[in-house]
Amino acid sequence: MISRGSEWHRWEPHIHAPGTILNNQFGATDPWSAYLTTLEGLTPAIEAIAVTDYYVTDTYEEFIKHKAAGRLPGVMLLFPNIELRLDVAAKSGFVNIHLLVSPEDPDHLSEVKRILKRLQFRAFNDRFDCTREELIKLGKRSNSTITDDGAALRHGATQFKVNFDELRKVIDESEWAKKNILIAVAGGAGDGTSGIRQAADATVRQEIEKFSHIIFSSSPAQREFWIGQRDLTTEGLRARYDGCKPCLHGSDSHDQKSVGQPVGDRFSWVKGSLEFDALRQACIDPEGRAYVGDQPPRSAMPSQVISHVRIDNGDWASTPDIPLNPGLVTIIGARGSGKTALADVIAAGCDAITPAGWDADENISPSFLARARRLIGDATTTLSWGGGATTTRSLDGRDANGHTSFPRARYLSQQFVEELCSAKGVSDGLVDEIERVIFESHSQEDREWALDFAELRDQQISRFQQARERESEAISDISNRIATELEKESLVASLTSQVGQKKKLIAGYTADRAKLVVKGTEVQVARHTQLSEAAQKLRNQIQAFGNQRRTFVALQDEARSMRTTGAPEMLRQAQTRHSNSGLNAQQWDDFLLIFKGDVDKSLAAYIEWADGEVRKLNGVPPPPNDPSIALISDNADVSKLPLAHIAAEMSRLEAVLSADKIVREQYKALTGRIAQENSALQTLDTRLTDAKGAAARRKGLQAERDDAYGRVFEAIINEQDALAGLYTPLMARLAASSGTLRKLSFSVRRIADVQKWGTFAEEELLDRRKTGPFYGRDSLIAAATEALKPAWEMGSAAEVQASMTAFMVKYLSDLLSHAPYAPTQHAEFRAWLNQFAHWLFGTDHITVRYEITYDGVDIRKLSPGTRGIVLLLLYLALDDSDDRPLIIDQPEENLDPKSVFDELVALFIAAKAKRQVIMVTHNANLVINTDADQIIVAEAGPHPSGGLPPIRYTAGGLENAEIRKAVCNILEGGEAAFRERARRLRVRLDR
Structure with a gap:
């Protein structure tokens, strides 16, 4: 046996046939031929029919005869639907209930008649059984004018009412009935439970619906209610009605015109093979296996479904042709039976095995194709796709991963899952896969032409990272300038002292020179002093x-x-940062920084101007003259004279001040020394003035640095917001989800490594041998953790700025007291101040990190098994953009049984509605509770020497008894899983 398992087929669960006891409008002249012809020509074709009649099986038996004669070749399943009227009033008569009888038992007709005989109706001081003979008697007793048995049967059927309690008792007391009969009740208002209007009968209605397995209704609202999507959840339905119920709808045809034609094309679709057990499975999984509509539910796109796999040139493949279901395919078998072999073969045909998978060590790899590399020979696999395409690949990998090939499926091999769930994989492979899913959750427009998550992330945050880098560089430059100003501030006292000393020195030299003045030369000395002062001013100007x-x-x-x-x-750097600008070379040339004006011309002019000013101030020395004749008249404005003239007159005066050559030389030397010291004094005065202004400039620079520090955090916060935006689509979906998905979350936050920040200062910058507030180890870290960490990690830019300002106000003097150098060690202290400022206002210890957590725990800290759950969450629940087949080899390998049931079952159920899933598994829950659409059973023969063992596959759906038996025999806990499923769903079915 090898079939696609559970597929959607059109069923007709409620249709009457010619000769039906009540309301027979099919005509009297050979109605069966026309009736059957109509059924055979219906589109979509009916493949399973529940032949309906009141109280008896006559029309069903007639149906069987026509089927045996060759009619209805497309109908694979016929079974009786016995319609009974309860003694419960409805809106237009009485509530109708249906017994759907399995035809699997060859004696099902005699058995069901035996069950019906136990139903009794009391009237005329007598008791009438629910049999053809007794219904005729009832008809004649209630109307003595009727003599025809057919008329009496019809009239008796209108009178016979089944007591609900009695029906329930008869079914409960019969083991055969519980195994072979499904109960359906009409859900409409006419002859269904919705027609029970009296409040006093609400309990009766609930009991009838609880007793029933199936609701006959085409109403979408009713279907939603009975699968737990309306007023009651599935848990509420289990508590109140013994579980969910499938809704089915038939044409209820009583005439030729309506045969198989329900109003509004509300056809019944049941997923499963064409056997009665498919209906039982629909009672277990109403949402997934029963549907009313003009077309069955669609799952994966046909072009993305592998419909058939064939193995050629492989004598080990005893079953070379295997059809595949478009939903959930599970491959089971004993160890070494060939389960992974089939998964590998399918993955190879999809180009889904990575180069690492093909090159894996054949001695340790779990891959069948890797282990069998030397024995596989020329075997190939050909996959047929639902859209009509076919692909053929060699099974030795010779034509794998070509430059034109791409993976048409995603293959989670054991090796792949183990690598992603390992301690190493969690930092790269698993995160990479999560980022891929995040990337693909964005629309093509939102991706901004990025090729992957890393590129999209860089596009989103590079602007802010560049801003952060620029502001950090600005802080570094400002800190250097602040350090310079601090050094200048420290020099005020020293410079003030030096200026005072220099003035005293000049005064002493001046007094010494005055003592050299010869009597009678006072006027010349005064003139010389005047000229000396003028010369000093000119020299200062020339120096400037x-x-x-x-x-x-x-x-x-x-x-x-x-x-x-x-x-x-x-x-060039701008072009690199903005490589996606699309600007050509000519357009980029507009961004070349050039000077606004002609700076070369201007600077040349400035130099020429400075040279001219110096020349004018120096002047041209006058020609030699009589030493007794003054070169400058007494009334001349010396401030307007050039330096050469003043120097020449000073030299003339020095020659006449004393006849003594020694005195004259001393006078000249003192005059030069006084000029030299005055120049030095001028320099010291300039420096002192500059140093006295350093405090104001420092405060301005500190305010500027504070603002830059705030802008750094604006950039950091913008980067954080941009990263959070990347997660918005998935975060919105997770927020609206329930169950397992809610355990997965993404967050973007700032991380301040205060330990790193403080340790660097304590070990590299501060001298903790000095007594002070930060003498003890980690004392600085404790202070920063309290004062700065909350703002660093959660504050706004303004709050971070304010926190740093408050921290400096409180601790700056204390930190400076632990400097390893004294302020008087100018060079060393200045270098240290630079380092200190770079550390204090540095942000290297602050990172923006996105975290992926499961149940509140970072995935980096999860166990391998829980990481496996996260991985499967990705592929099964979140990877909506990928509709390719998903092939998984033993997803439960790293998971405990409870995790499999609690976390994965619902995911596989949801995933199979969107894409084809092919899974190798040992876990009964992943086969039974996921309601797998196709179970492929692998079986390997004896292993021949030097060859591969023969591998045989059988396949079918859970509705097939042989498949269920194989599940129980092969999978550990198979029987327990079936029982648990029935207990959990409160299904009263033994098969």
């Missing part, structure tokens, strides 16, 4: 112009370097 000139020359070098090296490199 010289400084400007050096700056202009340096700017020339910088402009030249920027033009030839800096700007082109900045453009």
Whole structure:
């Protein structure tokens, strides 16, 4: 036996035939021929018919005769539907209940008649059994004018009412009835339970519906109610009605016109092979196996369904042709029976085995094709797809993974799952798969042409990472400047002292020079002093112009370097960062940084101007003259004279101040020394003024740095928000889901490694040997954890900025007290301050990390088994964009039985409605409680020396008794799983 197992077929569960006891409108002239012809020509074709009649099986028996004569060749299943009227009033008469009888027992007719005979109706001080003979008697007793047996039968049928309690007792007392009869009740308002209007009869209605296995109704609202999607959940239905119920609908034909033509094309579809057990399975899984509509439910797209697998040139394949169900296919068998072999063969035909899978070590690999590599020979597999395509591949991998091939299925081999669920895999493979699912959950438009998650993530966050990097560099530059200003602040006292000392020194030199003045030369000395002061001013001006000139020359070098090296490199970096801009070379050229004006011309002019100003200030020395004649008149404005003239006059005056050569040389030397010290004093005054302004500048820079620090966190928060946006589609779906899916969650958060941040300072920056607040180990870490960590991880940019400001106000002086250098060690202290600032305002210890958790635990910390659940959650429940077949080899391998039942069963049920799932399993729950559509049983023969053992496959659905027997025999806990399923669903079925 090898079949596709459970497939959708059209059933007709409620149809009358010519000769039906009541309301027979088929006509008297050979109605059967026309009736059967109509049935044979229906579209969609009916393949299973429940022949309905009131109280008796006459029309069913007639049906059997016509079927035996060759009529209805497309109908594979006929069974009786015996319609009874209960003694419970409905809106238009009485509630009708149906006995659907399995035809599997060759004696089913005699047995069901024996059951019917036990139903009795009391009238006329007599008791009438539910048999043809007794119904005729009842008809004649209730109307003595009737003499014809046929008329009496019809009239008796209108009078006979079945007591519900008696019917329930008769069924409960018969083992045969419980095994072979399914109870259906009409759910409509006319002759169904909805027609029971009296409030006092509500309990009766509930008891009838509880007793029934099937509801005859085509109402979508009724179907939703009976599968737990309306007022009651499935648990509520089990508590109140003994479980969910399938809704079916028949044409209820009483005339030729309506044969097999229910109003609105509300056909009944049952999933299963064409045997009565398929109806039993529909009672177990109403949602998945029974449907009313013009077409059966669709699952995977035909083009994405493997409909048939064939193995050629493989003498080991005793069953070379295997049809496959489009839903859930489970492959079972004893160890070494060839289960994985079939999964491997199908995966090979789909190009779904990775190069690593083909190259696996044949001695340790769980793969059949890897182990059998040397023995597989020229065997090939050909897959036929539901859309009409076929693919053929060699089973030794010679034509695998070609440059034009792509995986037409996703294959979760044992090796693949073990790698993803290992400690190593959790940091790469499993996360990669999760990211792939997240990426594919975005629409094509939202992906912004990215090829994978990493590229999409980079597109979303690179802008903010670049902003963070820019602001961090700005903080570093500002910190350097702050360190410079702090150093200048520390020099105020020293410079003030040096200025004072320099003034005293100049005063001493001036006094010494005054002592050298010869009597009678006071006027010349005063003039010399005046000229000396004027000369000093000119020299200061010349020095200032010289400084400007050096700056202009340096700017020339910088402009030249920027033009030839800096700007082109900045453009290249921008092109790299924004490679997706689509700009061509000419368009990018517009982004080349150039100077706004002609800086070369300007700088050359500035240098020429500075040189001219120096020349004007220096002037041209006057020609030699009589030393007794003054070079500068007494009334001349010395502030307007050039330095050369003033210096020449000073030299003339020095020559006449004393006739003593030694005194004259001393006077000249002191004058030069005074000029030199005045220049130094001017420099010290400039530095002191600059140092006194350092505090104000430092505060401004600190405010600027605080703002930059806030902008760093704005960039970090923007990056966090962008990452969270990547998860929005899945997070929204998880929030709206229930059960296992709700255990899976994604979060994006900032992580502040305070330990790393504090440890670096304690070990590299601070001298904890010094007594102070941070003397003890980890004391800084404790302070930062309390004051900064909450804001770093959860605060806004403004809150982070405020927290850092408060931290500095509270701890900065304490931290500085642990500096390893004294402020007087200028070079060392300045270098340390730079390091300190870079550390204090650094953000390298802050990362934005996205986390995937299951039941509140990061997947990195889950056990391999639970990671296996997460992996299967991905493929079964979340990977909506992938509609290719999913092939899984023993998903339960790393899971405990409770996890299989609690976590996976519902996932497989949901997944098989969207894609074809082919699963190798040892677990009975994954076959039985998932209501597998096809079970393929693998069996291997003796292993010949130097060859492969013959492998044989049988296949069918759970509705097939032989398949169920194989499940029980092969799978550990198979019988227990069947019993547990019946207990859990409160199904009163033994088969």
